[in-house]
Amino acid sequence: MRNYWRQTGLKYALPAMLVALLSCAPAFSMADNHQTTEYKIKAAFLYNFSRFVTWPGHARPENGKFNLCILGSDPFRELLDPLSGKSVQNSSLNIKRLTTLDQDHACQIIFISQTGNRGLKYIMSGLKTQPVLTVSDIEDFTTHDGIIQFKLVDNKVRFNINIDNANHAGLTISSKLLSLATIVRNDQQASP
Amino acid sequence: MKKFRNISIRYKLTLIIVVISSVSLLLASVAFITTDRINTRESLGNNLRTMAEIIAANSSAALLFGDALAGEENLGFLEAQKHIEEVAIFRLDGSEFVSYRKESTGHAHPRKPDIETNNILFRDNHIELLCNITHEGEIIGVVYIRSDTKAVRERLIWFLGIVCVVLLTSLLVTLMLSAQMQRIITDPLLRLSAIARQISIERNYSLRVIGEGKDELGNLVVDFNKMLDEIQLRDDELKDHRTQLEERVTQRTSELEESNNQLSQSKKQAETVAKRMEYHAHHDDLTGLPNRILLNDRINTELAHARRQKSMMALLFLDLDRFKVINDSLGHAIGDQLLRVISRRLKNCIRDEDTIARLGGDEFMILLPRITSSSDAGRVGRKITEALVEPVSCNGHELHITTSIGISIYPFDSTDVETLIKNADISMYRAKELGRNKVVYYTAEMNAGSRKQLALETNLRKALDRGELELHYQPKINTAINTVVGVEALLRWNHPTMGSVSPAEFIPVAEDSGLIIPIGEWVLETAFKQLREWHDAGHDELTMAVNLSSAQLSRAGIEASINDSISNAGIDPCMAELEITENIAIHDIDSAIAILNKLKCTGINIAMDDFGTGYSSLSYLRRLPIDIVKIDQSFVRDIPDSKEAILIAQAIIAMAQSLRLSLIVEGIENVKQLNYFRQQGCEVMQGFLFSRPVAAEDILEILNSHTIPGSFNVVK
Numbered sequence: 001m002r003n004y005w006r007q008t009g010l011k012y013a014l015p016a017m018l019v020a021l022l023s024c025a026p027a028f029s030m031a032d033n034h035q036t037t038e039y040k041i042k043a044a045f046l047y048n049f050s051r052f053v054t055w056p057g058h059a060r061p062e063n064g065k066f067n068l069c070i071l072g073s074d075p076f077r078e079l080l081d082p083l084s085g086k087s088v089q090n091s092s093l094n095i096k097r098l099t100t101l102d103q104d105h106a107c108q109i110i111f112i113s114q115t116g117n118r119g120l121k122y123i124m125s126g127l128k129t130q131p132v133l134t135v136s137d138i139e140d141f142t143t144h145d146g147i148i149q150f151k152l153v154d155n156k157v158r159f160n161i162n163i164d165n166a167n168h169a170g171l172t173i174s175s176k177l178l179s180l181a182t183i184v185r186n187d188q189q190a191s192p
Numbered sequence: 193m194k195k196f197r198n199i200s201i202r203y204k205l206t207l208i209i210v211v212i213s214s215v216s217l218l219l220a221s222v223a224f225i226t227t228d229r230i231n232t233r234e235s236l237g238n239n240l241r242t243m244a245e246i247i248a249a250n251s252s253a254a255l256l257f258g259d260a261l262a263g264e265e266n267l268g269f270l271e272a273q274k275h276i277e278e279v280a281i282f283r284l285d286g287s288e289f290v291s292y293r294k295e296s297t298g299h300a301h302p303r304k305p306d307i308e309t310n311n312i313l314f315r316d317n318h319i320e321l322l323c324n325i326t327h328e329g330e331i332i333g334v335v336y337i338r339s340d341t342k343a344v345r346e347r348l349i350w351f352l353g354i355v356c357v358v359l360l361t362s363l364l365v366t367l368m369l370s371a372q373m374q375r376i377i378t379d380p381l382l383r384l385s386a387i388a389r390q391i392s393i394e395r396n397y398s399l400r401v402i403g404e405g406k407d408e409l410g411n412l413v414v415d416f417n418k419m420l421d422e423i424q425l426r427d428d429e430l431k432d433h434r435t436q437l438e439e440r441v442t443q444r445t446s447e448l449e450e451s452n453n454q455l456s457q458s459k460k461q462a463e464t465v466a467k468r469m470e471y472h473a474h475h476d477d478l479t480g481l482p483n484r485i486l487l488n489d490r491i492n493t494e495l496a497h498a499r500r501q502k503s504m505m506a507l508l509f510l511d512l513d514r515f516k517v518i519n520d521s522l523g524h525a526i527g528d529q530l531l532r533v534i535s536r537r538l539k540n541c542i543r544d545e546d547t548i549a550r551l552g553g554d555e556f557m558i559l560l561p562r563i564t565s566s567s568d569a570g571r572v573g574r575k576i577t578e579a580l581v582e583p584v585s586c587n588g589h590e591l592h593i594t595t596s597i598g599i600s601i602y603p604f605d606s607t608d609v610e611t612l613i614k615n616a617d618i619s620m621y622r623a624k625e626l627g628r629n630k631v632v633y634y635t636a637e638m639n640a641g642s643r644k645q646l647a648l649e650t651n652l653r654k655a656l657d658r659g660e661l662e663l664h665y666q667p668k669i670n671t672a673i674n675t676v677v678g679v680e681a682l683l684r685w686n687h688p689t690m691g692s693v694s695p696a697e698f699i700p701v702a703e704d705s706g707l708i709i710p711i712g713e714w715v716l717e718t719a720f721k722q723l724r725e726w727h728d729a730g731h732d733e734l735t736m737a738v739n740l741s742s743a744q745l746s747r748a749g750i751e752a753s754i755n756d757s758i759s760n761a762g763i764d765p766c767m768a769e770l771e772i773t774e775n776i777a778i779h780d781i782d783s784a785i786a787i788l789n790k791l792k793c794t795g796i797n798i799a800m801d802d803f804g805t806g807y808s809s810l811s812y813l814r815r816l817p818i819d820i821v822k823i824d825q826s827f828v829r830d831i832p833d834s835k836e837a838i839l840i841a842q843a844i845i846a847m848a849q850s851l852r853l854s855l856i857v858e859g860i861e862n863v864k865q866l867n868y869f870r871q872q873g874c875e876v877m878q879g880f881l882f883s884r885p886v887a888a889e890d891i892l893e894i895l896n897s898h899t900i901p902g903s904f905n906v907v908k
């Protein structure tokens with residue numbers, strides 16, 4: 001009986017906890033497991049990005065699946081699981097973990113992990129004209145054809161956005177999102 | 193309210209206008225302010241909601257990404273919004289994400305306020321709202337916003353101020369306008385009332401109110417003027433009436449003055465007339481002597497005096513003897529003249545203090561006051577009789593006049609005026625009875641005689657009804673044929689206690705009392721009926737002679753009465769004879785002659801009785817329509833012994849013969865007389881020698897026996 005309560009309580013408490021965690025992201029930055037907390041926030045950010053970006057018509061999710069793809073090693077691990085199945089752009093969020101970037105990956109968002117840094121140029125050259133929101137932890141990502149790059153400011157997760165790259169990709173990013181980001185343009189250095 | 197009623201209409205109107213406009217303005221203001229307040233609050237709410245929505249929209253990304261800095265930046269614009277007191281964004285778990293608080297307000301919500309979302313709340317001086325922050329339909333937090341409502345209040349105060357100013361201004365304007373505009377109503381009214389007052393003070397009804405306009409006031413003015421027209425008309429009429437009245441009064445006054453003058457004039461005249469009238473009232477016109485009224489006055493005065501002084505006083509009653517005969521035979525003019533002469537003589541016989549009055553006709557009364565003895569009165573009486581001895585000559589007539597005087601003395605004969613006069617009268621009659629030209633003192637016995645006369649009169653009145661009167665008849669004998677040719681009816685009175693009363697006694701009483709009229713008629717009726725009986729009995733040649741007194745003849749209707757009694761009896765008027773005396777026409781000889789003429793025309797014979805005893809002149813006799821003359825027995829009595837009587841008788845016989853009058857001799861008592869008159873040619877005779885007056889049955893006996901009493905003495 002006890003076990004059951006514990007199980008079911010966990011089962012229901014988890015999404016609520018997650019939302020709470022997401023919305024109280026800065027508080028979690030001071031958590032003991034620094035790494036985990038950071039990626040927990042980043043996972044939430046990934047999801048939130050999808051809500052401020054408009055994809056062009058042909059890049060709309062197919063089969064009711066909004067694909068959030070992780071390219072390379074997955075730093076989020078189980079942290080992304082709660083996001084799976086959430087409603088995004090009238091579709092259901094689908095987590096796809098990719099090792100290589102296929103031609104028909106059908107991803108709306110691709111997180112490119114550090115580990116995949118070796119062939120970043122190559123990856124980006126293939127992706128920069130595709131309507132895919134590219135997100136990465138990689139430094140100078142936005143100056144290398146990436147659109148959104150996570151960064152830590154005062155131990156808080158922040159991000160840069162390259163509007164030009166987004167425009168190249170055919171994506172429209174909400175000004176609301178833009179107002180939270182550090183804007184990077186290709187013909188100039190990203191401002192702090 | 194009473195105060196309001198008493199204030200002037202112009203103030204009322206102003207007040208009404210001001211009050212109405214103020215109220216409407218106030219109502220409008222209240223409505224306006226209320227609406228504005230509602231609007232303001234609504235717009236404030238909307239404004240707040242909009243602001244909250246903007247904040248919510250702008251903050252969604254910051255909230256989602258937990259970017260408090262960005263969130264605060266989003267709230268930065270609130271610095272400019274002075275009325276915003278607090279804005280806070282709360283996460284879904286209720287914790288505050290970011291907040292903005294105005295420095296002045298210490299009010300803070302560390303936790304999400306427990307109020308309904310999306311509902312604008314007005315609390316105290318605040319307005320607050322809790323609004324969800326959504327992103328793509330998902331609620332990601334709430335924004336709380338609170339604002340003060342100072343703006344609303346300030347706006348209200350501002351508006352109130354404006355309203356007050358507008359109200360005051362409009363009040364002022366209304367006051368000014370209404371002060372002007374109320375004149376539209378009040379000016380005509382004031383004009384009207386001013387004119388009305390002026391009219392009532394000046395009473396000048398020609399004034400009119402000038403007014404134009406066809407509204408109610410205009411109509412009022414018109415009607416008022418019409419009313420004034422009417423009043424003026426009436427006033428003019430009244431004035432005219434008054435003027436006319438005044439004129440009339442003036443006229444009447446002058447008329448009155450005039451008539452007053454006339455009155456005072458006629459009053460003066462009346463006074464003179466009155467004086468004259470008084471004189472006439474108290475004096476006899478003919479003789480200038482005091483009359484009965486003045487005499488009575490003096491008697492009363494002197495009687496009162498005599499009573500006080502215990503003195504004596506005498507009344508002398510004078511009656512001229514046979515004056516009526518003189519008057520009748522010689523005319524009134526001579527009678528009057530005679531009276532004047534006698535009056536003068538009488539006056540000379542008395543003292544100044546004595547009064548002589550003419551009582552009427554030939555009667556005089558002398559008052560002798562304060563006499564010392566009763567013989568004084570007798571002395572005066574004798575003096576008077578002596579004074580009248582000398583004959584009076586009037587128009588060539590030598591008139592011998594005597595007077596009978598009766599005397600009564602106060603206090604012996606009576607103490608009151610009426611009785612004194614009556615007693616003097618009685619004693620005067622006594623003097624007449626004693627043979628005239630006498631002075632007689634009153635005695636108590638006379639009064640008894642007078643009383644007897646009164647008793648006679650009383651009884652006489654009853655005599656007719658009681659049948660005490662009776663007719664006796666004395667035959668008239670025609671001695672030539674020794675036949676009764678007629679009878680003379682003679683009245684007899686058999687009183688049950690007094691016995692047979694002499695005609696000489698009661699006839700004068702009957703004449704004085706007027707009883708002679710019914711008695712006379714009775715005599716006529718009875719006599720002629722009796723004659724009728726005798727005629728029926730075969731003695732149809734018999735005549736009936738009835739005596740007619742002067743009183744009867746002077747009565748109106750006597751002619752008809754005689755004719756009626758004759759025709760009632762059904763006898764021939766030729767068989768009727770009326771015997772009159774010489775003094776028959778004392779009062780009016782002409783009318784007496786006329787009546788006698790008429791009677792004669794019917795065939796009645798008129799006989800002159802007692803011929804020769806009066807003063808009748810032959811000319812007077814000639815005027816009377818006489819058929820028969822009866823020689824008075826006073827002449828017959830002394831025949832044939834007295835030569836004088838024989839001469840008179842002869843003269844009368846001669847006269848009758850020459851005038852062709854029949855002759856009857858009365859009072860034949862003996863054969864000598866019978867023979868004498870037979871020798872003189874007289875045939876018809878009457879007297880005791882033949883028969884006394886006898887009852888009707890006796891006459892019939894005489895007639896039937898054909899024997900005339902005394903006729904055997906007649907020398908055949």
